[in-house]
Amino acid sequence: MEQVAHAAEENQQKAWLLLDEAEDLMGMEEAHPGFLARLRGATEMLPALRLTLAGYRSLLELRQAIPPHYLSPLLGGFISFVLPPLSAAETTALICQEKMPPGVQVEEAVVNRILIEADGHPFLLQRLCNSLWQEGMLQPPDETILYRISADAENVFPADFELLSGVEQQVLLGLCQQKESTFAEIETTLRDKSYHLSKSLQDLVDLGFLYRTSTGYAISSQVLGRWLASLKDSGEMPAPISDPVVIELHSVDEQEKQLEELLEIHRDNLHHYEKIKAQYGFDVRLHVINGLEYEKEAIQKLQQDLESLRQRRKEEQK
Template sequence: MRNPYIVGGWVKGASHYGRRGLISHLLDGPNNALWAVGTRRMGKTSLLRQIEALTLTHSQYVPLFVDLQGISTRAELNRELYYALEEAADRFEPHGVDVAALRAADEITLLRAMRRQLLAANRVLLLLIDEAEALVTIGKMDPALLQQLRKNFLIGAGLRVIMVSTKILLQLNDQDAAWDTSPFLNGFAPRNLTGLDPVAAEMLIRQSQSPTPVTVSDQTIDAIRAEAGDHPYLVQMICQRLWQEDNSLRELTPADLIVDDMLAGFFQHDFRYLSAGERRILLAVSQAGLLSETAVREATGLSEPESAGFVFGLVKLGYLRVIHNQLAVGNQLLDAWLKQNRARLEQQISSAISDGSSQQILQAGRREEMQLLQDQLTLLRSNLAELELQRVQFGIQVPLSLINSINLTRRDIGRLEDQLAHLADGLASPHTSYMPAR
């Protein structure tokens, strides 16, 4: 039997776990321009590929996935955009898009033509942009092009843009400061790509969506989640190491938690994408093991608003987590790497991402998070009402499956209500804590 855990590649369909609430918000929310930001290996490409797969038969959207990895010039952007359209021609041509006729079009003309032709067919172009960090290099070489792209991305009717990247894209805020118009990212609703929720993390470990789920003890599941911090890549990496030929997971040992060179490289990139203030907080928490938010301010010298904003972002992106109302490093593997490299990292406090840009996007991210939670609550409460109605119709002989569905929905509602209450209190309040899935 093949090892079912996929490490290093993107996934979709039954291999994709969690993110249902986020995907619903990205597709059905009020914003037509969205930016999902996450650390390396947090599942950014998988998110877009899953959205693409889900919308192939959508009554409104026609998806176009564009990968900007390695793109640095306008000509390369133009070629990649057309190649993406050419590969997906079978989904566009039935709606009146003449793909061959757009071969010689520049990127702006191509986007406008696709949008206009789809609008005539009562469809919306769903532009899915992976590796959006390339826009930083493109913008340095051709700021006028970046302004034109922004204008077209934010046009509204007939086009929804979802782009994913690491925080390095925040460099655009400083890079575009000289523009007479608004900076590129203004108008994009930011969404943080967090770790998996507890239920999705357990499902991933068990491979619950597979025809052959993995056999694993509850204790091993809790140990994996605690070590990985529900980070999807780290969960799969650990599970891949623990998997046995009888399709079970053995118990976790210290040897399974080695930070190899590849993982160290990922952590180095993630550290590089933090602002100076965020780096100081992460190193302080790692050194102490557990810190209250008051202690974080004392250790770093940051003001309360600065510390509150950075803590919110670090928790959201998985750099930190909350344990017994105190802050800890987001997962044990990252913490081990920070401790091993502390002396060197303390010399790397200066960052290409300014504290101001990071704080600005965190404020917008908090507002978006509150809206997402409210949307999810509305849906769950509606589902609960329907389940309760079904229970009444069964009288005293209610199926156990229905009772379980009601209890699970109530638990999810309670969890989201708690998160929303914390967010309403301010950025300093943690949005989530580590909790067992059961």
């Protein structure tokens, strides 16, 4: 990692390191004491290195993984966001491997069926296409393949579903056996009246659970619809997460609260680095300079996100 970062710096470039399944870091400090501190130290000492953490769970609890008095917070300088599903054009490009010439010739009917089954879910798309790849081409999905993909859903959707609010869960379960429903129809199915239903529906669209139709809303993919139907039939409903450690990202109010908390953390981090810089005088250590840069970048991005979010609220209230 250091060699790659130094080579990038010599060529005036940035080295991006993607750490996938980053939720595994949550138990890393207990299993391997000091590992997270070394990882954070490497990101501070290597100015050309940019680390990206990707995972299916909220990673914000990693903020306290390293004691503040020992090193800057593990997520100091990190900007968090939820990745939306792939668009129809992006999904088609992935199916046909358009970024890898000469690509793959796929019948339009097969592409459309894959879009219906998996929508823009990257993991399900890859699993489905891998199962359909036979004799140098993508075959139309049959019942055996669809059963296998539905089984894969058991490893994907539960973690995401449990992070939703009670209203959001009710909406999905009410829609899972319907082709589509209007706003008024969805509202009548809720056990408790929600004054933020329009926001909840838009958040479910943004997160890839629903898509907008000309008259209402529908479940985004048949794989998700089948999983929701089986969950509803089983009666084994998971309770919505209410643990204060888990920050739900699925409403404008919660997003604003999270962004404000992160902004306060990064301002504290910046103040911390500025105090250290003042102690060094003219001989400022590299990790302090890098830390200042990371925190300023994060603060600027968070301020932009907050402004966009507040503008979105104004438009929704019109």
